[in-house]
Amino acid sequence: MHQQDPDEIPLSELLGNSGESVPRVVSVARQGGFGAPSIQVAKKSSSAALSEDELPLALLIGTERKKECSRRKGKVEPCRKAPKRKCERMKAEKHRKAKKLQATSTKHRAEDESIKWCSLEHNGVLFPPEYEPHGRPLLYDGCEIALPPEAEEVATFYASKLGTVYLEKETFRKNFFDDFRKTLPVDLRKRIVKLEHCDFSRIREYLDELKERKQSMPPSKRKELREAEAQRVAHYTVAIVDGRKEKVANYRVEPPGLFLGRGDHPLMGRVKRRIFPEDVTLNLGRDAPIPPCPFKGHDWGSIVHNQRVTWLACWRDPISDEYKYVWLSASSHFKAMSDQEKFEKAQQLSKHITKIRNEYTKGLESADRHTQQRSVALYLIDKLALRVGNEKGEDEADTVGCCSLRVEHITLQEPNIVQLDFLGKDSMRYFNRVRVEALVFHRLREFLKGKRVSDNVFDELKVEELNDYLKSLMPGLSAKVFRTYNASYTLDKLLHSVKTPGPDIHSRLLFYNEANKDVAVLCNHQRSLPKTHSLMLERLRDKLEESRAYLEALKMARGKAQASPDSRAQVTRWRRPVVEIPEDCSLAERKRIREEAEKRPKEKQVVNMGLASITRGIAQTQEKIRRLEADLKTRDSLATVSLSTSKINYLDPRITVAWCKRHEVPIERIFPRALQEKFMWSMGVSEDFRFPISNVVSNDPSGAST
């Protein structure tokens, strides 16, 4: 579908929260009749108008009849406000792509278009509550300005971001202010022209008050509210698929707000408008009752019965204009099946991997530039677990993957070291220096020759071509299978590298996490440093220091005690003085006092101890020191690594389950409840399970980094 130029959107539509200004479906025609599927073709609001060939596939599949009825009604509305350039560009693009799709991927589609369910029942989606105006003014040049509800809501979105890094970004502020002004009535729009003159602090105060009120709520009251909320939403949390009761993952419609985005996103700060029932398409069984629309005077955008997909509802994201879907949870049958297929495919790859590696190694020698590029790209994908790197649009952050690498991202260092430095998915930095095959190095040097920094390294390679090629090597193979394969292969190998991974559960878990960490590093799964990380490390070091000093003092005292007639001796210990915190001060105040206290000098304490106590103290302190040292080490090395992503997406759970069985580690120590449910299908695996290992010895991805 087209994306409207924001300037073309009437402001009432941009926001559309309060009832009056929303364009809505006037009536919903229910066709049907004798044995016919009941199909609704809703009249769309202008912003959602679809010409027939723009209808989502979902609306067209297997429904000759539907075409008929929409034609009969002649209700295909043209775009009321034809959004120019963008609309046309996107249409042309779509035609091109649609043709291509038809030509190239019939097989893929045939597989994709299998029937996924026979009966499907659910209760629709849960909308966020209506906006409730608070009446706090905006200050403009110091003057109070009462905003109408739509504008107030947007101003409040902004106020909630005060003090975050978003506001330091020019793009964010500009996008916000442009959209904000569109919500203002004409007179105010004339007056409010500079963001720098806007003061949102009164609104912020209101938000802080709300927060404070919420936080000071007694736990009992909190619990009560939580339970009431659970009851309110219970209706939406389950669906019935082919008679099975399944959990719905994201039954909540995304609330309006400011679009944040990741990295340097050109649309950050834009207002993400509210979604209404008219925007939403529900997918239901033909016999399933249609859930009543929760808003009076509104109705669902459309109802479809598409058995070839697994989503329950969809709408278009107002920012990207892409579809958002409501899915079943990860523990559902659908998801479990595709998860199993995914790991099945990865195991398949291990049977072909030798052949494939030989293939692309041979390809490096080819005289054909295209084959060379394809081979080098595949080498990097396989060896470094890079993502394939599709093309990106102008309205997205500038991030890259393998095929979209530019000259500026690669530095070559004789004789054979390649340095990669680029922003990947989610604008996460990928930085790695690796030793590569001589020929790969040579080819890369050729690819870079004579190009500008902003040129593509793989200028003669398209992602589709690479994937088509992979399909020819093994059915269903695509670039991401290499990530799954290499991640699982690595974990399996590491977990089998040691017979007895530790005397107790604690050390075995440490061992597992270490292996998990290697995979996470391979996949470049990062997390941001927790705010207090350095402070925490400092405290740990301080404690370590203190314990070491205490140990020395104890040892010295032991000698003295042994020599003394009464077997006693003085032990000196340095500690920070205990602070008194007044009972009736606020949380913030307490925190401040605590922080103050940490700066105070340590005080000397002298205790008279018996020999037995001293000896015990020594053992305890030594143990404590060991613990602190280990802690310090793991925390530091795990600080910026995220283990969960690979656990959830890349590691065949059977590897973990088998390891747990072999080493008597309860599975819940590694898989939290949700993951246990997601991976239920893997729990029965035998303890001898191996993730198939290829007979190729070279190219071990876990050893790729230098």
Add this chain to the structure above:
DNA sequence: TGATTTGACTCAGAAAACTAGCT
């Protein structure tokens, strides 16, 4: 294009760590 998977970040609540008071 549309469907589906992957990914980092947030925040609430749980768990761990710490402290004071008592025996």
Add this chain to the structure above:
DNA sequence: CAGCTAGTTTTCTGAGTCAAATC
């Protein structure tokens, strides 16, 4: 002085969220 308990604070975990990839 050690050990226990209860209360408090700090840290960690993980479920939820929604953006951003793939194919």
